[in-house]
Amino acid sequence: xTTETAPARRTIRIGDRxxxxxxxxxxxxxxxxLAAVAVFLILQSxxxxxxxxxxxxxxxxxxxxxxxxxxxxxxxxxxxxxVIATPLSLGIALFxxxxxxxxxxxxxxxxxxxxxxxxSVVFGLWGINALAPFVQPFYAWLTENFGWFPLFAPPASxxxxxILTVAIVLAVMILPIMTAICRExxxxxxxxxxxxxxxxxxxxxxxxxxxxxPFARAGIVSAMMLGLGRALGETMAVAMVLSPAVVVNFFLLxxxxxxxxxxxxxxxxPEATGIGVNALIASGLMLFVVTLIVNSIARLxxxxxxxxxxxx
Amino acid sequence: MKLERYAMxxxxxxxxxxxxxxxxxxxxxxxxxxxxALSGTLNGIGSSAQGPAQTTWIAGFQTAHAKxxxxxxxxxxxxxxxxxxxxxxxxxxxxxxxxxxxxASGSKTCAPGTGPIDLPNYISPxxxxxxxxxxxxxRLDAKTIAEIFTGALTSWNDPALARLNPGAQLPDAAIHVVxxxxxxxxxxxxxxxLKAAAPEVWDAAVSQTYPYQIGDAAKGTSGVADAVxxxxxxxxxxxxxxxxxxxxxxxxxxDEFVRISAEGAAEVVAASPTAAGRAENDLxxxxxxxxxxxxxxxxxxxxxxxxxxxxxxxxxxxxxxxxAGYITGDKAQQDAATSAxxxxxxxxxxxxxxxxxxxxx
Numbered sequence: 001x002t003t004e005t006a007p008a009r010r011t012i013r014i015g016d017r018x019x020x021x022x023x024x025x026x027x028x029x030x031x032x033x034l035a036a037v038a039v040f041l042i043l044q045s046x047x048x049x050x051x052x053x054x055x056x057x058x059x060x061x062x063x064x065x066x067x068x069x070x071x072x073x074x075x076x077x078x079x080x081x082x083v084i085a086t087p088l089s090l091g092i093a094l095f096x097x098x099x100x101x102x103x104x105x106x107x108x109x110x111x112x113x114x115x116x117x118x119x120s121v122v123f124g125l126w127g128i129n130a131l132a133p134f135v136q137p138f139y140a141w142l143t144e145n146f147g148w149f150p151l152f153a154p155p156a157s158x159x160x161x162x163i164l165t166v167a168i169v170l171a172v173m174i175l176p177i178m179t180a181i182c183r184e185x186x187x188x189x190x191x192x193x194x195x196x197x198x199x200x201x202x203x204x205x206x207x208x209x210x211x212x213x214p215f216a217r218a219g220i221v222s223a224m225m226l227g228l229g230r231a232l233g234e235t236m237a238v239a240m241v242l243s244p245a246v247v248v249n250f251f252l253l254x255x256x257x258x259x260x261x262x263x264x265x266x267x268x269x270p271e272a273t274g275i276g277v278n279a280l281i282a283s284g285l286m287l288f289v290v291t292l293i294v295n296s297i298a299r300l301x302x303x304x305x306x307x308x309x310x311x312x
Numbered sequence: 313m314k315l316e317r318y319a320m321x322x323x324x325x326x327x328x329x330x331x332x333x334x335x336x337x338x339x340x341x342x343x344x345x346x347x348x349a350l351s352g353t354l355n356g357i358g359s360s361a362q363g364p365a366q367t368t369w370i371a372g373f374q375t376a377h378a379k380x381x382x383x384x385x386x387x388x389x390x391x392x393x394x395x396x397x398x399x400x401x402x403x404x405x406x407x408x409x410x411x412x413x414x415x416a417s418g419s420k421t422c423a424p425g426t427g428p429i430d431l432p433n434y435i436s437p438x439x440x441x442x443x444x445x446x447x448x449x450x451r452l453d454a455k456t457i458a459e460i461f462t463g464a465l466t467s468w469n470d471p472a473l474a475r476l477n478p479g480a481q482l483p484d485a486a487i488h489v490v491x492x493x494x495x496x497x498x499x500x501x502x503x504x505x506l507k508a509a510a511p512e513v514w515d516a517a518v519s520q521t522y523p524y525q526i527g528d529a530a531k532g533t534s535g536v537a538d539a540v541x542x543x544x545x546x547x548x549x550x551x552x553x554x555x556x557x558x559x560x561x562x563x564x565x566x567d568e569f570v571r572i573s574a575e576g577a578a579e580v581v582a583a584s585p586t587a588a589g590r591a592e593n594d595l596x597x598x599x600x601x602x603x604x605x606x607x608x609x610x611x612x613x614x615x616x617x618x619x620x621x622x623x624x625x626x627x628x629x630x631x632x633x634x635x636a637g638y639i640t641g642d643k644a645q646q647d648a649a650t651s652a653x654x655x656x657x658x659x660x661x662x663x664x665x666x667x668x669x670x671x672x673x
Binding site: 057058128129132133136155157158159160161239240242243244245246247255256259267268269270271272273 | 387394493528529539543
């Protein structure tokens with residue numbers, strides 16, 4: 001008995017060729033662009049990195065003295081934003097995936113996605129004209145009654161344009177992406193896990209706690225990291241809302257707030273000359289590094305629990 | 313199939329972008345098309361304070377000269393001077409005249425052996441604006457302003473303020489100072505004024521960056537105006553054009569209190585001497601910040617049109633001469649006053665500028 005096997009002939013189709021070629025090009029292109037940006041940043045930064053004392057802006061002694069308050073402000077503002085946005089986005093995502101009736105869930109999902117389409121200038125205007133005047137009395141009250149708590153140290157800002165206000169604006173801006181990811185991850189929880197939990201007598205909250213959240217942990221972390229990445233790099237809204245100063249402090253409610261790197265570049269670049277431009281570009285390089293570190297950490301965490309992650 | 317659709321949309325996008333930009337360029341040129349011998353393109357970079365005025369001037373100039381395109385990119389004074397000296401801009405708009413080192417370095421735009429000159433083309437009074445319930449016509453002198461803006465005077469009912477404002481309803485509240493968070497010519501002129509008029513209090517150097525770590529900072533004229541409008545008991549310095557809706561303080565000049573006015577600002581500039589030791593026809597002005605003339609408003613920003621005496625490219629010279637003459641003329645200055653809230657140059661200063669413009673080649 002002979003078995004007729006089809007001759008193993010490899011047919012090469014033009015479509016395959018073109019497609020694989022274009023993906024390779026795309027992959028290389030992104031590396032090239034990244035490399036080009038890095039080279040540009042480094043080359044332009046060198047004069048600021050080796051600058052003599054007294055030539056840098058803010059009469060900083062050297063570049064590290066200049067950039068440290070900015071790095072601190074960037075991380076601090078993004079961290080507060082994350083603290084505000086994480087529980088909110090988890091709650092919204094859980095509501096959509098496990099609590100809300102289907103139709104309501106869909107509408108809510110659309111609305112949240114709509115938030116992502118609002119330009120940051122609009123968020124900035126909202127922060128200046130609506131949010132800041134609204135929260136200012138609360139800030140004044142907090143400093144009066146809880147001024148002993150280091151974060152709420154007086155004097156309260158007269159305009160409400162503090163780092164906490166900025167963090168609230170940032171939190172609203174990063175909500176959509178975080179909620180969207182969390183929702184997708186929650187929806188991927190195996191149905192069997194959930195039903196098993198319910199069958200064991202768990203209430204809905206207990207089911208979420210023992211079946212959904214552990215499964216989604218890596219996804220939640222990557223959602224947080226994406227949100228953090230966006231908050232770190234946000235420029236316009238921060239530049240418009242924040243009342244910046246050259247300081248390093250943890251006070252949430254005063255007029256003197258550490259500025260963020262991106263916002264500082266936006267504010268100072270138009271009138272910067274000479275070494276000032278180099279200093280701004282070098283601070284951009286620092287932001288590049290910070291973001292790279294954040295993304296690497298996210299990757300690491302996600303990879304550790306790859307099997308369960310819905311985000312890769 | 314998919315690829316085609318993408319390509320299609322890309323083509324569409326490109327075409328529409330081109331069409332739109334073509335529209336933008338042509339928009340300015342509609343209207344009566346008189347025959348004009350001028351043609352070509354003139355590129356300027358510089359001060360954002362001049363931006364709105366330049367937009368008005370460009371529209372007016374291009375209406376009169378249909379074949380001319382003027383571009384003005386309000387990147388900032390520093391960027392403007394740098395580009396002009398480096399040869400990548402045909403003129404600069406700057407809130408500060410060229411420094412001695414910049415003059416010495418010369419400009420690649422100009423013909424070898426000739427230097428650039430500064431021509432004042434934009435004057436804007438700077439107001440001290442505030443938002444305090446029930447307080448009208450706040451009166452201040454330079455020393456008090458300096459004390460408020462350095463953080464030495466922190467309460468609205470401070471005796472020093474009460475002495476200047478007898479009978480006024482001064483609230484028992486903290487003064488919230490608002491200043492610019494971005495570098496600006498407004499800050500530079502404000503600090504220049506205080507450095508000259510109250511040197512014992514204002515001990516920081518004159519700079520585009522606000523030098524003291526006090527109060528709130530906000531971005532741009534509009535940001536500062538918003539911050540003051542939205543919060544009570546605030547005070548700031550701001551281009552007069554951005555101060556509408558806010559209380560404006562009177563300033564003690566000599567022995568009298570003066571209200572802010574475009575004429576007062578223009579008079580101060582006209583009466584001030586030109587800076588010493590500069591090229592002929594360079595009209596960099598050393599503003600007399602401590603003037604005591606009647607109705608003078610010495611808290612003023614002067615911005616310059618920086619141009620070559622002789623351009624490397626004679627065609628550019630013809631254009632620059634025509635444009636400089638136009639924007640410092642009576643009509644253009646009045647137009648800018650209407651659209652941008654600037655103070656028109658006084659006739660005496662206009663005559664001096666016209667004489668300098670006549671030498672541009």
